[in-house]
Amino acid sequence: xxxxxxGPGNSPSVGRIALxxxxxxxxxxxxxxLLLALGILVGTVLLVYLDREGYRDTGDATAEDPFGTISxxxxxYYTTVTLSTTGYGDISPVSDGARLINAxxxxxxxxxxxxxxxxxxxEVLAARGRELFRIARWxxxxxxxxxxxxxxxxxxxxxxTLVNNGLDRDHVVVxxxxxVALADAHADQLAVVSGDATRRGVLxxxxxxxxxxxxxxxxxxxxxVLAALTVRQLNPDAWIVAxxxxxxNAPLMRQSGADSVITSSDAVGRLLGLSTLSPxxxxxxxxxxxxxEGLEVAERELLVNEVGMPPQSLPDQVIAVVRDxxxxxxxxxxxxxxxxxxxxIVVRPAKxxxxxxxxxxxxxxxxxxx
Numbered sequence: 001x002x003x004x005x006x007g008p009g010n011s012p013s014v015g016r017i018a019l020x021x022x023x024x025x026x027x028x029x030x031x032x033x034l035l036l037a038l039g040i041l042v043g044t045v046l047l048v049y050l051d052r053e054g055y056r057d058t059g060d061a062t063a064e065d066p067f068g069t070i071s072x073x074x075x076x077y078y079t080t081v082t083l084s085t086t087g088y089g090d091i092s093p094v095s096d097g098a099r100l101i102n103a104x105x106x107x108x109x110x111x112x113x114x115x116x117x118x119x120x121x122x123e124v125l126a127a128r129g130r131e132l133f134r135i136a137r138w139x140x141x142x143x144x145x146x147x148x149x150x151x152x153x154x155x156x157x158x159x160x161t162l163v164n165n166g167l168d169r170d171h172v173v174v175x176x177x178x179x180v181a182l183a184d185a186h187a188d189q190l191a192v193v194s195g196d197a198t199r200r201g202v203l204x205x206x207x208x209x210x211x212x213x214x215x216x217x218x219x220x221x222x223x224x225v226l227a228a229l230t231v232r233q234l235n236p237d238a239w240i241v242a243x244x245x246x247x248x249n250a251p252l253m254r255q256s257g258a259d260s261v262i263t264s265s266d267a268v269g270r271l272l273g274l275s276t277l278s279p280x281x282x283x284x285x286x287x288x289x290x291x292x293e294g295l296e297v298a299e300r301e302l303l304v305n306e307v308g309m310p311p312q313s314l315p316d317q318v319i320a321v322v323r324d325x326x327x328x329x330x331x332x333x334x335x336x337x338x339x340x341x342x343x344x345i346v347v348r349p350a351k352x353x354x355x356x357x358x359x360x361x362x363x364x365x366x367x368x369x370x
Contacts, residue, residue: 037116040109041079047101049075054098055091082106083113143210145171149197149227150218151181151190154243154264158215159188173206198226200234208234216242216258221249225256232257288347296350302342309338316346 048055052070055078070078070091078091083106146162148155151174159172174185175197185192195202197218208214214231216224221244228242242258244250250261275282287294299322311318311330321328321335322343328335335342 033116037113040113040116041083044079044083044106044109045072045075047105048078051098051101054101083110142173142207144212145173145207145210147173147175147203147206147208147211147214147231149175149214149216149231151176151178151185151192152217152219154217155181155215156184156188158217159190173211175202175206198223198230200230203227203230203234208238211235211238213239213241216240219245221245221253225249225253228253228256228258293350295347297345297347299343299345302338302340302344306338307340311335311338311344314344314346316344316348318344318346320345 049070049072052075055070074091146167148159151159155174155176159174162172163169169189170191172190174181174190174192175195176182176185176192177194177196182192182194193202193206195205197203197216208231214235216227216231218224218227224242224244228240231238231240239260240258241260241262242253242256243262243264244253245263245265247263247266250263253261271282271285274285284295288297297319300316306314311321318330320330321332321338322345323335323339323341327345338344
């Protein structure tokens with residue numbers, strides 16, 4: 001599925017919050033049960049009218065018609081007062097056949113009719129109450145989360161990477177106007193705010209003001225720029241990662257407030273070119289971008305026993321060092337020896353190995369801890 005644009009051309013809702021784990025709308029259930037109740041009512045009316053010779057209407061009895069002939073209107077009247085358990089008694093079954101039908105068909109229909117109406121009312125009220133409670137609890141607990149704007153191919157891949165690296169799905173909120181994206185996100189157990197991400201109200205409902213990171217990955221660069229501007233206005237401190245289709249739009253995206261900009265078309269084009277020039281190199285690059293298999297690129301803290309060592313001497317293949325929020329290549333003279341507070345960008349096996357330590361997995365002490 002291609003990424004769904006969130007631009008002005010769409011007709012999004014007004015920022016409705018939709019949480020996962022709800023199979024059907026309670027209003028859909030209400031409509032379905034009302035139709036079932038109407039079916040019971042119509043069926044019972046036909047049953048009484050077809051067997052009208054077995055009923056006596058004392059209310060319409062006259063000298064010419066002492067038994068009161070049952071008309072269609074009388075059948076409807078008798079059915080409604082019977083199924084609602086009102087039972088005025090002016091129309092009553094007198095033949096054995098009519099009494100048997102009342103005992104074995106109309107009485108169960110009456111019970112089913114009441115169960116449908118009363119049960120539906122209680123269920124709708126309870127479901128609506130549960131939904132309001134869940135949304136209120138979600139709002140209360142939401143904070144320091146990740147907002148993903150656009151849940152197409154790139155958005156889903158970004159969420160998969162975050163979840164596979166330990167982020168709880170409860171801390172991810174998707175913003176997308178597409179019903180398809182809503183269904184996909186709910187299938188992935190994610191909360192969704194339906195609407196256009198360029199609107200402040202929609203982003204406010206997604207809790208952008210309290211988010212730590214925002215990923216912007218709609219299918220249109222202009223929508224991404226507008227969304228980045230709006231996010232930055234609502235949250236000056238959020239880390240914004242945005243994708244653009246064309247390289248020429250990357251500077252504009254950075255000016256709009258994005259901290260990191262990924263040019264999807266150029267990245268794919270470079271990978272295609274590398275695979276053409278060297279199929280082996282293309283395979284390795286694809287391996288680095290695939291989570292959980294072969295090699296992976298990761299960022300980790302420096303361990304205590306690694307302080308003062310050259311980057312090349314570590315078990316992990318260090319390709320860059322982050323020092324004072326600046327990135328240095330491993331061969332840069334500034335990072336000849338590793339120092340406390342450094343963070344490492346490494347290439348290592350995707351599976352945990354004793355000689356490729358991940359901080360905390362083998363009770364190691366990190367260099368940034370006292």
